[in-house]
Amino acid sequence: MAKTGPIIVLDPGKERTKGNEALFMNINAAKAVAGLVQSTLGPKGMDKMLINKMGQVSMTNDGVNILKDIGIEHPAAKMVVEVARSVESTAGDGTTSSVILSAALLDKAEKLVRKGIHPSAIVKGYRIAETKALELLENSAIDVAKGDRADILKKVAMTSITGKAPDVHKEFLADLCVKAAEIVEEDGFVDVRTKIIRVVELQRRIDESEVIEGIALNTGALSRKAPKRIENPKIALLDTEIIANKTKANSVMVVSSPEERQKIIDGERNDLTAIAKKIVDTGATAVFSTKVVRGPVLEYLEKHDVFVSRPMEEKDIENVSYATGAKIIRNPKEITENDLGSADLLERDTRNGGGKTYIRGGHNSTVATIVVRGETLQHADSVDTALDDALWVIKSVIEDGKIVAGGGASEMAVALGLSAYAPKAGGYDQRVISAYADALEELPKTLIRNGGLDVIDLSLALRAEHTKNKNAGINVFTGKITDMLEAGxxxxxxxxxxTIKAATEAAIMILRIDDMLRATVTREIPDAPASHMAATYNGMAPPQMNERR
Ligand SMILES: Nc1ncnc2c1ncn2[C@@H]1O[C@H](COP(=O)(O)OP(=O)(O)OP(=O)(O)O)[C@@H](O)[C@H]1O
Ligand SMILES: [Mg+2]
Incomplete structure (x- = not known):
């Protein structure tokens, strides 16, 4: 039989890291990501200063915002960032906690692997622990009674805002968010993404922010003559330039005499006026358009006291259409009364250059706009981020009707429940479930640490208090173990x-990797934009978790 050489399976250009070496490398990367956001957890968490390529500075302590902006490259680290993103898109808050928990689960797993427990045994144990943890969490949840709902929504919003927006405005901003959510609530569901519009307005005070039942537009009227206030406006929406019949874009006309020229001009004028008349005849009292309305059309509309907007973004036109029921018209010659939308009031704000229009109480009054005001862009931006979290927590509580005590209380309750359950599982499972419980305790511990408090003393005291009260947590402002439900x-x-689901999922994904194959040569892609090159990892596409957004 002919002698055969070794069978080459792998491309020799690939770099390979196997087994525990690959695992520990990935765990370290995940821990490094958590290290970036750890100090931001809780109301006493620190802020991060982010400076983009243009040198613009922003301050944030929102986990997902930090991770999205800093350009992480390691594949396992990217998986952890994806955890934050998926939590953001499903629950809108809890991104920092999820990243910390996934890294803690991996840290505990690393210790178990070093003691000889195989990663697949850890995966199995973590699955059991996750199911049990979710059961324990549900047992510790509190149903929101109908009569308490408004109060609870405000508290939940204030808890999420704490540390993200100035404390003095916490209650005011929480009230705004509750109001906006209640406007758009429909059959117990709150569509934060499409029904609550937020617009930012600068050089104003935060406490001048307001909620409008309807829409606030960053677009003013085209001319000063436009009415300032129209009750029950009838709204037409145009997504086209109004042109006369005979005018064709880029066309060249040969005109033989001045009379002929005048005839053409008069003809066009008549055409345009006829279109404007058609719009006025429908009963329209306001016209919003993506293009500039000019010449005879504008003159005619102004003469009939019709409000005409400056050119608007398509997105804004779509919002107005949604709120008022107006159809977006691309051929104004065919406009009819049925295409118009309605609202209670149209007002234009003539202060600060007059660039604002409010459409209050649209035909579809389930739309709300929060006008976020702030002195500077940084102020307004940080308030806007805080409001986003607040709206999402309000949404969750309206939809599920369930809350848990904060300040590390729920995590401690679940951790202690898991520790009590672990011995029943026996064998490796017992050790893995206990490790999971220890990882959960990292969350209250991080809150304590970030509060500048004594981690060992307070976490022991918290454990002890939990034998009597499952709602006990750390109030980082007083440094005391408190009933967090009573503290609001x-x-x-x-x-x-x-947080539990996403963190476990990420930890398990990383634990299952025992082989990393990496192309060592980065191929030159001719004319590829720089951003594309950055999106590859040494020639290998970075792994992606399914984006649920
Ligand atoms: N006064 C307080 N004392 C102790 N803990 C608090 C207090 N107020 C809020 N918390 C806790 O802070 C934690 C949330 O912190 P934070 O908002 O920084 O992180 P996150 O919600 O996990 O992530 P992110 O908001 O960045 O998406 C929650 O567990 C909450 O119960
Ligand atoms: Mg939060």
Whole structure:
């Protein structure tokens, strides 16, 4: 038989890291990501200063915002960032906690592997622990009674805002968010993404922010003559330039005499006026357009006291259409009364250059706009981020009707429940479930640490208090173990359940990798934009978790 050489399976250009070496490398990367956001957890968490390529500075302590902006390249680290993103898109809050928990689960797993437990045994144990943890969390959740709902929504919003927006405005901003959510609530569901519009307005005070039942537009009227206030406006929406019949874009006309020229001009004028008349005849009292309305059309509309907007973004036109029921018209010659939308009031704000229009109480009054005001862009931006979290926690509580005690209380309750359960599982499972419980305790510990408090003393005291009260947590402002429900520090059940699910998922994904094959040569892609090159990892596409957004 002929002698055969070794069978080459792998491309010799690939770099390979196997077994525990690959695992520990990935775990370290995940821990490094958590290290970036760890100090931001909780109301006493620190802020991060982010400076983009243009040198613009922003300050944030929102986990997902930090991770999205800093350009992480390691594949395992990217998986952890994806955890934050998926939590953001499903629960809108709890991103920092999820990243910390996934890294803690991996840290505990590393210790078990070093003691000889195989990663697949850890994966199995973590699955058991996750199911049990979710059950324990549900048991510790509190149903929101109908009569308490308004109060609880405000508390949950204030808890999520704490540390993200100035404390003095916490209550005011929480009220704004509750109001906006209640406007758009429909059959117990709150569509934060499409029905609550937020617009930012600068050089104003934060406490001048307001909620409008309807729409606030960053677009003013085209001319000063436009009416300032129209009750029950009839709204036409145009997504086209109004042109006369005979005018064709880029066309060249040969005109033989001045009379002929005048005839053409008069003809066009008549055409345009006829279109404007058609619009006025429908009963329209306001016209919003993506293009500039000019010449005879504008003159005619102004003469008939019709409000005409400056050119608007398509997105804004779509919002107005949604709120008022107006159809977006691309051929104004065919406009009819049925295409118009309605609202209670149209007002234009003539202060600060007059660039604002409010459409209050649209035909579809389930749209709300929060006008976020702030002195500077940084102020307004940080308030806007805080409002986003607040709206999402309100949504979760309206939809699920369940909350848990905050300040590390729910995590401690679940951790202790898991520790008590672990011995029943026996064998490796017992050790793995106990490790999972220890990882959960990292969350209250991080809150304590970030509060500048004594981690060992307080976490022991918290454990002890939990034998009597499952709602006990750390109030980082007083440094005391407190009943968090009584202190009004409460989180949505959904946020905490999502944290457990997403963190476990990421930890398990990383634990299952025992082989990393990496192309060592980065291929030159001719004319590829720089961003594309950055999106590859040494020639290998970075792994992606399914984006649920
Ligand atoms: N006064 C308080 N004392 C102790 N803990 C608090 C207090 N107020 C809020 N918390 C806790 O802070 C935690 C949330 O912190 P934070 O908002 O920084 O992180 P996150 O919600 O996990 O992530 P992110 O908001 O960045 O998406 C929650 O567990 C909440 O219960
Ligand atoms: Mg939060």
């Amino acid at each position: 520090v409460v989180d949505p059940y959904r946020v905490k359940a999502n």
